[in-house]
Amino acid sequence: MELKVLGSSSSGNCYILDCGNEALILEAGIRFLEVKKALDFNIRKVVGCLITHQHNDHAKYIKTMVDNGFYTLALPEVWAAKGIESTRSITLELGKGYKFGNFKVLPFNAYHDVPCVGYLIDHPESGKIMFLTDSCACEYRFKDLSHILIECNYSHKKLTEAIRAGRTLLSQRERLLTSHLELDMCKEILATTDLSKVENIVLIHISDNNADEQLFVSEVERTTGKAVYAARKGLTINVQRL
Ligand SMILES: [Zn+2]
Ligand SMILES: [Zn+2]
Numbered sequence: 001m002e003l004k005v006l007g008s009s010s011s012g013n014c015y016i017l018d019c020g021n022e023a024l025i026l027e028a029g030i031r032f033l034e035v036k037k038a039l040d041f042n043i044r045k046v047v048g049c050l051i052t053h054q055h056n057d058h059a060k061y062i063k064t065m066v067d068n069g070f071y072t073l074a075l076p077e078v079w080a081a082k083g084i085e086s087t088r089s090i091t092l093e094l095g096k097g098y099k100f101g102n103f104k105v106l107p108f109n110a111y112h113d114v115p116c117v118g119y120l121i122d123h124p125e126s127g128k129i130m131f132l133t134d135s136c137a138c139e140y141r142f143k144d145l146s147h148i149l150i151e152c153n154y155s156h157k158k159l160t161e162a163i164r165a166g167r168t169l170l171s172q173r174e175r176l177l178t179s180h181l182e183l184d185m186c187k188e189i190l191a192t193t194d195l196s197k198v199e200n201i202v203l204i205h206i207s208d209n210n211a212d213e214q215l216f217v218s219e220v221e222r223t224t225g226k227a228v229y230a231a232r233k234g235l236t237i238n239v240q241r242l
Contacts, residue, residue: 001126003147003239004038006030008204008231010057013133015149015204015231017239018045019125022101025049025070026119026131026149028061032068046070048100050107052133053116054081073098073105077115092117110135113179127197127241133205136178137185141193147239149231150189152203152220153180154210167209176210183216187223195224200239204231 006014007030014030016023016038023045025035036043049065051074052058059082065072066088073090090098094117098105103123110116110132118132120142127146132138134151154176162168181189190201201224206213213230221228229237 001123001239001241003149003202003237005202005204005231005233005235005237006034006038007233009206009208012060013058013205015131017103017121017123017126017129019123021045022047022103024100024103024121024123025065027051027058027133028065028072029057029059030061032061032064043068047103048073048105050105050119050121050131051075051078052110052118052131053112053114054078055114055134058134071100073100073107075115075117108140111137111178113175125241126239129239132181134179135181137181138189141189143194145193145195145198146241147200147202148190148193148198149202149204150186151181151205152183152186152211152216153205154207155183155212155216158207158212159210162210180205180207183211183219187220190220190224195226198224198226199242200237201226201228202231202237203228206230 001019004016012029013027015026049070049072066086071088073092075092092107106120107117110118112134121129129147130142130145131149163170217228217230
């Protein structure tokens with residue numbers, strides 16, 4: 001199983017879990033042509049698409065997903081916001097599990113400025129994958145994880161520097177604090193999660209203005225002792241379970 005990063009920032013998010021004969025798309029924030037290219041134009045292997053929330057960097061191309069026949073799972077607020085009714089749109093209910101091919105999917109509540117979920121994704125080839133983005137916290141700690149994709153959007157220090165330097169507006173600070181995951185909170189979640197079976201940690205949705213990618217990677221490496229990656233367009237990671 002491979003994890004392909006097509007985009008991981010406020011300018012567009014999309015990831016593909018691809019095991020060769022089936023693929024699951026996470027988020028629809030990237031042009032469909034890029035998705036097709038990443039799949040070598042074999043879109044028949046797509047078993048589904050998962051959406052975390054309605055913001056365009058995650059859901060701009062959701063209609064293209066259903067129009068191409070992909071079963072797409074999203075909160076009712078997402079379908080309403082996008083005005084989509086389709087036989088391929090699945091209205092997410094928290095507490096319910098879903099199956100896409102051999103992927104088992106369990107959505108869980110996230111904390112953003114619009115309704116948002118994270119996903120626990122289980123496939124025989126990869127083991128359990130936690131996927132959390134655009135959330136200022138996480139109330140759950142999952143066991144037996146093999147891989148973690150977790151937002152590491154900003155740090156208090158970098159945010160303060162960016163505001164002082166005029167790269168970030170002071171008025172944006174309040175929103176960030178209650179809608180995106182800060183470095184210390186990311187480390188706290190990881191430090192309180194059983195990482196004994198975890199192979200890879202991928203830091204996602206890193207801010208261009210309020211972050212230091214290299215520093216975040218090395219700090220999380222130091223906290224966890226695991227292989228840590230910063231998600232950037234074009235990154236591919238082997239997420240085969242050992
Ligand atoms: Zn976002
Ligand atoms: Zn968002």
